[in-house]
């Protein structure tokens with residue numbers, strides 16, 4: 001059966017991007033490869049909002065999160081973790097694995113990080129024990145997005161190094177690394193860039209790079225200094241996933257042909273449409289009204305509908321693949337990803353299939369209510385500003 005992947009990663013990848021992976025191998029120390037790397041870096045810089053170096057790592061996104069640690073912090077360093085879901089907690093676990101002392105600023109489930117609360121917490125750290133602040137741009141497990149401009153303001157005065165997991169944020173929403181003053185930002189190929197998984201991207205501020213140069217912590221594969229040094233000559237320190245880089249190169253060309261603003265507008269509009277449709281069908285959106293993600297919608301199913309049963313029927317009968325919850329939300333919510341090579345028709349089709357599934361499960365619903373809400377939201381374009 002034809003299947004429609006609407007996960008928060010991996011995401012549907014356009015045919016020309018897939019086809020790029022069938023190209024023959026080339027020398028990763030040769031001129032053709034250097035051109036590809038240079039083009040990818042040029043394509044990534046405006047998306048990160050940086051004029052600085054962006055290096056590519058042969059790993060999934062978590063590899064870049066780990067790289068941020070081994071390069072910046074030493075055992076015994078105090079870091080402030082600001083989790084708003086499972087991925088924020090993963091960041092803290094990595095910190096713990098490397099012997100950092102992790103303090104936590106808690107946020108209620110479904111809410112975004114409160115910049116005022118963060119500012120207040122950092123103000124109490126008069127001794128400046130906190131060396132780093134761990135942040136998630138977009139929390140994929142809860143469908144919540146943080147206001148990264150406000151958060152940057154809140155941290156600036158304290159001066160701690162900032163690490164941002166923007167794996168499911170970058171590309172889909174405005175991000176201004178240099179302007180906001182973030183130190184390390186990481187992302188990955190298989191989310192809003194609409195490429196296959198396998199490449200992580202890592203950008204750092206001047207201050208971040210200086211800190212990495214000075215750090216004496218042992219590191220090898222994920223040594224960002226090496227990655228940066230090799231990048232200057234159009235290479236990666238180790239053999240990279242060449243085929244995925246071919247794909248990412250084509251995906252980025254398509255991304256910029258659409259235009260960054262149009263892509264950002266599209267993600268916001270798709271997410272609005274999915275939320276409106278699900279609400280019209282009796283789902284309850286998990287994220288608070290001021291905290292919605294533009295890349296993933298998390299929602300409780302209508303009363304009397306079991307999330308797992310619903311997802312199974314939707315997948316097996318209609319070929320629409322959505323995610324379930326993670327961690328404490330496992331079995332409780334559904335997650336609808338809107339990233340990747342997804343059209344308006346895909347969104348409407350998926351919502352229609354959700355309506356059919358609810359009918360199959362004898363859930364009370366008014367057929368057409370969801371698709372109507374989705375169509376209304378999809379046809380309403382608004383300018384997106386930061």
Ligand SMILES: *Cc1c(COP(=O)(O)O)cnc(C)c1O
Pocket residue numbers: 008009060061062063087136138139140165166167168188197
């Ligand atoms: C997908 C995701 C990750 C994990 O990335 P992998 O590529 O699976 O390692 C981490 N953080 C966020 C916010 C994500 O969406």
